[in-house]
Every structure is written in structure tokens, then in C-alpha cells.
Amino acid sequence: MSTTESSSLFNNLETLSTHELLTSINSVDQTVPMAVAQALPQIEALVEATVARLGAGGRLFYIGAGTSGRLGILDASECPPTFGVPHGVVIGLIAGGDTAIRKAVENAEDDAQQAWLDLQAHHITEQDIVVGIAASGRTPYVIGGLQQARQRGVATGCIVCNAGSEVAAVAEFPVEVVTGPEFVTGSTRLKAGTAQKLVLNMLTTATFIRLGRVKGNKMVDMQLSNxxxxxxxxxxxxxxxxxxxxxxxxxxxxxxxxxxxxxxxxx
CATH class of the missing domain: 1.10.8 (Helicase, Ruva Protein; domain 3)
Incomplete structure (x- = not known):
């Protein structure tokens, strides 16, 4: 069993007071940055690969399902206003399409062919890089998309929260942040989702700093939209x-x- 699916270290949650629930959640959340730190060499390799592709005119695609897909879309949507890059340089795709951003689309993540079709709709090329996001590391939508991309010479990376996963095995630049059991067993919107968000923050922030989109420590290319x-x-x-x-x-x-x-x- 993957560690993200293993039983919580806490039990009888319904008997805990609000204070006990919050302090317990906070205690396990504090382990997430340490898990990310263990993956820094992998994150560095992914950033370097992303800088190379975007610096040569390529794009960064995220593919994911559920929480993972939504986190990719969130990160992609924040790059234009933060760094002044055009829309379409960073693109987030989610199993089930835009409807799945707000509502779960039944069985969408189990389609191993759909991610490549979604990527083709954006005319993906060998200049681009695809990063699969999957806490479990076994999402068919992500596995299929990375396999198809890599077979066609597109650079691939991933962000997963279990060691030795299928998603990591098919990615050229895997990032494995092993976050362990969730407070609520299997609820990867918790620690795993937090870890993925931290890695995504690092990936695009470091990439666009390297590409000259920050001066000193200021967002000099940000869109003045409000x-x-x-x-x-x-x-x-x-x-x-x-x-x-x-x-x-x-x-x-x-x-x-x-x-x-x-x-x-x-x-």
C-alpha cells in the first residue's frame, strides 16, 4: 500500500475537541517542509529542465486529476499576473476538463489516453515540458500523458508523494516528496496537497527568476490589474x-x- 493511503497515526477523530483536532493537524503539517527538503536535488533538476525549455520558447504543461489537477491550474493561472508572462506559457490541464475544476468528474482520472489528447489540443511540441502531478503516483490520466509525451521526445517531470510510483517511473525528471499517512486516512488534499503546492511554488518562482522576470526581489513584470x-x-x-x-x-x-x-x- 502507498504511504499516502496508509492508516492515519491518529484515531477516533470524531471524539477530539476542536483544539485537539487543530493542534494535531498542525503537528503533522509541520513535517511537510522537511519532506520537501529531502527532494530538493530532484526539484533542482526539474527547474533546470524547465528553464531550458521555456528559455528556448517552449511551454510548461501540468497534467493532473482532482486536487493535483486543481493545484496545477492554480499555479499556471498565477504566472501571468505575477511574472508578466503571456497566458499560454504555463498551462494547467485537469482530467475531466474545466468542469472538474469545481466538481469531480466520475472516472475521468482513469482514462489513460485523454491527457495526450488534451495536450495535442494545445499543439504540444518537443520544445515543451510536461509535469504530471499525482499524490498517489498511480493516476492513469497522468501516467498515460507522460508516457505519450516522453515517447515523442517531450521532456517530462512529475510531483508525487509516494516512493517508487508508476508516475515517477515514466517521468524523466521525477520529484518524490514522501509525506506519509494523512491525518484523515487517504485524504491527500491535506499533507500531500500542501507538499505539491510548495513544490509548484518553487518550480515556477525559481524558473521565472532564472529567466529574468524578477529584479532584485521585486515582481517588476507583474500585471497592474487592480x-x-x-x-x-x-x-x-x-x-x-x-x-x-x-x-x-x-x-x-x-x-x-x-x-x-x-x-x-x-x-
């Missing part, structure tokens, strides 16, 4: 250029991004 982000952009310019808020606001209006405003001032 008042909070405009305010953040103004403060970046004020700090960097030692100017007033009014001057910073005027620069942003003229140039549309922090990076463009900084470049204009430097020229």
Missing part, C-alpha cells in the same frame, strides 16, 4: 528611484509596468 498592485508598483518605483508617489504614479501611467518605467528612467 489598485493594490498599482500601489505596489508605485512603491517599487519610489524605493528604486527615490521619487515621490505622484512621480511614480505618472511613470506607471506612461509606461504600463514597473520594468518599463525603470528602463525609461535609465535611458
Amino acid at each position: 489598485a493594490k498592485l498599482v500601489d505596489r508598483g508605485e512603491r517599487m518605483l519610489m524605493d528604486e528611484l527615490h521619487i515621490s508617489q505622484a512621480e511614480a504614479a505618472d511613470l506607471l501611467r506612461q509606461h504600463g509596468s514597473v520594468r518599463a518605467a525603470l528602463a525609461a528612467r535609465a535611458s
